[in-house]
Amino acid sequence: MIYLDNAATSFPKPPEVAAACLDYLENIGASPGRSGHRAAAAAGRILYRTRKGLAELFNFPDPGRIIFSENATGALNLALFGLLKKGDRVLTGPLEHNSVMRPLRRLEGTLGLTIDILPTGTESHYDLETLARWTRERNYRLAVFNHVSNVTGTIAPLDKILPLLREHGILSVVDGAQSAGTLAIDLQRLRPDVFCFTGHKGLFGPPGTGGLCLWEGIEPEPLRLGGTGSRSEAELQPEFLPDRHESGTPNTMGLAGLGAGVNFILKIGQEKITAHERGLAAILHRGLAEISGVKVFGPRPADRGLAVVSFTLNDASPAEIGFRLDREFSILTRVGLHCAPRAHRSLGTFPTGTVRLAPGWFNRKEEIEAVLSAIERIAGRGKRK
Amino acid sequence: MNIYLLFPSIHNVMAAEDLCTGAAIATDMRPVPREISSDCGMCLACREEDREKIQKLLRQAGFSCPVHLYRAEPGRKFTFLTAIP
Ligand SMILES: Cc1ncc(COP(=O)(O)O)c(C=O)c1O
Numbered sequence: 001m002i003y004l005d006n007a008a009t010s011f012p013k014p015p016e017v018a019a020a021c022l023d024y025l026e027n028i029g030a031s032p033g034r035s036g037h038r039a040a041a042a043a044g045r046i047l048y049r050t051r052k053g054l055a056e057l058f059n060f061p062d063p064g065r066i067i068f069s070e071n072a073t074g075a076l077n078l079a080l081f082g083l084l085k086k087g088d089r090v091l092t093g094p095l096e097h098n099s100v101m102r103p104l105r106r107l108e109g110t111l112g113l114t115i116d117i118l119p120t121g122t123e124s125h126y127d128l129e130t131l132a133r134w135t136r137e138r139n140y141r142l143a144v145f146n147h148v149s150n151v152t153g154t155i156a157p158l159d160k161i162l163p164l165l166r167e168h169g170i171l172s173v174v175d176g177a178q179s180a181g182t183l184a185i186d187l188q189r190l191r192p193d194v195f196c197f198t199g200h201k202g203l204f205g206p207p208g209t210g211g212l213c214l215w216e217g218i219e220p221e222p223l224r225l226g227g228t229g230s231r232s233e234a235e236l237q238p239e240f241l242p243d244r245h246e247s248g249t250p251n252t253m254g255l256a257g258l259g260a261g262v263n264f265i266l267k268i269g270q271e272k273i274t275a276h277e278r279g280l281a282a283i284l285h286r287g288l289a290e291i292s293g294v295k296v297f298g299p300r301p302a303d304r305g306l307a308v309v310s311f312t313l314n315d316a317s318p319a320e321i322g323f324r325l326d327r328e329f330s331i332l333t334r335v336g337l338h339c340a341p342r343a344h345r346s347l348g349t350f351p352t353g354t355v356r357l358a359p360g361w362f363n364r365k366e367e368i369e370a371v372l373s374a375i376e377r378i379a380g381r382g383k384r385k
Numbered sequence: 386m387n388i389y390l391l392f393p394s395i396h397n398v399m400a401a402e403d404l405c406t407g408a409a410i411a412t413d414m415r416p417v418p419r420e421i422s423s424d425c426g427m428c429l430a431c432r433e434e435d436r437e438k439i440q441k442l443l444r445q446a447g448f449s450c451p452v453h454l455y456r457a458e459p460g461r462k463f464t465f466l467t468a469i470p
Binding site: 048231238241 | 395
């Protein structure tokens with residue numbers, strides 16, 4: 001089996017991840033921050049170390065301002081529902097995932113938001129001229145942008161976007177679901193107000209993990225209220241972080257695994273992982289360009305692209321190609337709209353979508369070659385351009 | 386260990402413990418004494434002679450959350466000492 005669906009969730013995970021989950025279940029078991037016994041303290045240390053590892057990986061100054069959530073969706077919901085107010089005007093990008101678009105559309109109805117979508121442009125799909133004009137002329141309260149597209153691997157030019165937003169006093173939210181663990185991230189340099197990540201993709205954690213990094217002074221309203229283990233005498237939600245946003249017994253098992261995944265990245269080195277994955281994507285780009293009838297979407301890895309490669313083959317249905325890759329060649333991909341109809345509209349691939357190949361750290365060059373020959377076979381034997 | 390340091394979040398307790406361990410100062414994580422607060426959380430205990438060192442360490446590390454210090458007296462009495470910052 002060749003697993004090329006790492007943009008959905010990474011597989012396999014480093015063995016340390018399962019070991020850390022198992023260690024929690026078998027040897028610790030307790031709830032962090034609740035009870036005063038040694039096992040509760042050990043569980044608390046797991047959360048602490050995972051936060052610390054993430055802060056190191058993202059170069060984020062205060063681990064205590066990293067809030068855990070169930071995934072990137074949970075983080076984005078907290079950021080958007082927690083920060084937006086009645087009548088706000090919001091700016092978003094051309095490549096957004098439904099975990100951004102659906103909360104925004106809901107709030108459009110309930111809070112009367114005005115939503116502007118940046119048109120596609122030349123700078124890795126981002127029209128920076130329009131961005132400059134709109135941020136100058138329109139009164140935005142918040143802007144939310146995808147960091148790396150889950151459809152094309154496009155890396156957003158955040159180094160140009162974020163300073164512009166800051167200059168105009170616009171709150172910035174970054175959807176880092178695809179960038180965390182696949183790209184070196186320096187939050188002190190980029191300085192988004194909110195950076196949302198998921199644990200189960202590039203960070204190698206188990207499903208059910210994720211979170212957000214809240215820059216100092218950014219205080220969304222909590223979405224969920226309840227027990228935190230702290231200030232139990234009070235019926236009001238605590239105001240301090242991270243407790244304010246972490247009501248309910250946390251996923252300590254998953255967060256133990258996430259911590260192990262983050263340590264794995266810190267051990268290997270983010271740059272090395274990115275280079276390997278980009279190298280595989282470059283082989284895919286080159287190989288696909290040679291197969292007649294294939295159209296590849298998104299930038300090559302050399303031009304601000306990461307290891308997510310989307311393609312179509314003549315008028316063949318992506319679903320059919322994905323099915324054949326699975327059944328005939330044991331190659332696992334993801335086809336269709338990838339929960340990002342907005343991005344596919346921007347690319348002109350709505351509503352049938354694309355076939356997405358997303359290699360990861362554990363894929364080898366030979367596997368990528370095998371994938372290319374399988375696609376070539378499906379395209380029609382020996383049909384190289 | 387008769388000095389108790391109380392923090393808002395368990396995260397702060399862990400961070401303080403980590404700092405002290407790094408500086409080779411012995412601490413002990415304990416439940417918050419019932420006499421100080423009805424909170425069900427945890428706090429950090431340390432020796433009287435390490436108190437100054439720990440306070441300095443926390444300040445240097447830029448601990449922005451409030452930390453409350455207590456001394457345990459005989460008969461499970463706790464005297465409030467100071468709050469930092
Ligand atoms: C760009 C992007 N944003 C958000 C998400 C949502 O992540 P999760 O499913 O972990 O909540 C995903 C992946 O599914 C994604 O690719």
